[in-house]
Amino acid sequence: MEFEPLIISSNFDYYNSIIMKIIPISAGNFHCDGGALFSVIPKKLWGKVYPADENNFTKLALRCLLIDYGEQKILIEAGIGNHFPEKHLQNNGVENENCLEESLKKNGYTTDDITDIIFTHLHWDHCTGAVKNRNGKLLPVFTNAKYWCSKKQWEHSKISNPREKAAYHKGVLDFIFKSGKLNLVENEGELFANIEVRFFDGHTPGQMIPFIRYEDKTVVYMADLIPTSTNIPLLWLAAYDLYPVKAMEEKELFLNETAKNGYILFFEHDFYTECVTVSKTEKGFVLKDKFTWLERG
Template sequence: MDVGGYKCHAVEMCDFLLDGGAMFGVVPKPLWDRKIPSDAKNRIPLKSRSLLLCGHGRNILIDTGCGTKFSEKELAIYGVTATRSPDEALRDYGLSTAEITDVILTHLHFDHAGGTTFLKEGNAVPTFPNATYYIQKRQLNWAKYPTLRDRASFFAENWTPMETNGQLRVLDGNNLPIDGIELLFSDGHTCGQQLPLITGETESLLFCGDLIPTSAHIPIPWHMGYDNQPLLIMSEKEGVLKQAVAKNWTLFFEHDPTVAAATVKEGRKGIELDQVVKI
């Protein structure tokens, strides 16, 4: 898929498992289990899928997957399998981590920012040595002083090395210095989540992050139990979906086990999935 002068590629970083009930909040299991069937431990399969944009002299990666720093015990807890290092994953596109110019992080939860760094002789060092990493100021502050509710998802080794060596660019609003990409914001999942919208003349692609993690999360009340502010995320999602229908945006799903991207349409019971888009 080409959008706004960028070639867009879905890059699968790893598979993992999370509790199905936690992924769908107040939605009863008989409903969500039909969309994404759970295993004997009630867990559903998810992916960490990054978006690679190549164009305008840049190679941009949006989110970085779980990374390679987890211990055997942590891998078992999160059911992480099929992990590829960013270097292995990028090789499919003829690129190395050294050729990534920009890394846009939606937020700093480990399944999005775990690949920002890797362990070298026991120390976390930047995976992308020549890239500028972008995060919102409010998210960085939230990650440094998390609540009891979400502190288990934040690991300082996923941002401190870049903050220390000057590779981390902290943004305060929609001022990403990259052509053809603007940012939407959502606070309902975590404070200061930024969602890149790649805008072309005829089509646009929205990286939905954890606002709409899978294609099963299109219905407004179908949101994650992990979301810090349920009512807020519902209204944010409604606003984004209305724009997506009106402007025919393609939505990119970071965690969907099978569907990487799709358009949406107005249906009989509200906004629903329309066409699956190859990316």
């Protein structure tokens, strides 16, 4: 199957004439082992800043972001959906995995309203909720949406490696491919007006991170580039990063830019913290302000 060429709208005047709305949308929660979330950092340290339960489970959010541009409504990520057996849900402490539709409804939207879905990458907790399983038959959740993902990540998901293999749901990815609605992004740059995407390879090759210009600020959707606000110190990487040294180098460059330009970091996975700004100090990178999207100044 051939893909449509990457279409970048040139009608930016249209976008500039309407108000962009940014709305956090919940697709549920899940858990991972605290050791996996903080890798080589001892629990004696991370346990002071991110809570864990008696099973050492740390609670993570599946926080999508809706960008409402009037006729165009872009959703970043799609959560988990209903594809996984009970054992998988229990092992990953998954909660409310089918609440995405309800969360959209609470904010006045339906799944049919969504015109585009950006997948930062294709690990199960980021994209499988775009498809639903009804009695063994797969169906799209967002009937009018196109899907966007980096070409590099798409190709990587096909070859992957034994360590990462379980993170990709072949059935869902094949369904998305066959839908004919998948757009593979080859280059960094403006994907939609005021939404630039950039590629990072440390977590998984071709993770596509959205940088959203909103009023006079830049909001960066963190995905797994920095999973929680407590992962900001340089060495506090998650063990899920496929190439940790690369991930650390990318993180340092990114945090320098963040501190310099006052970016707002929006966390997909931090259950306790939605947004932060960052400062660079003698002790390294630290949180400057912490707030929810609604509370932002």
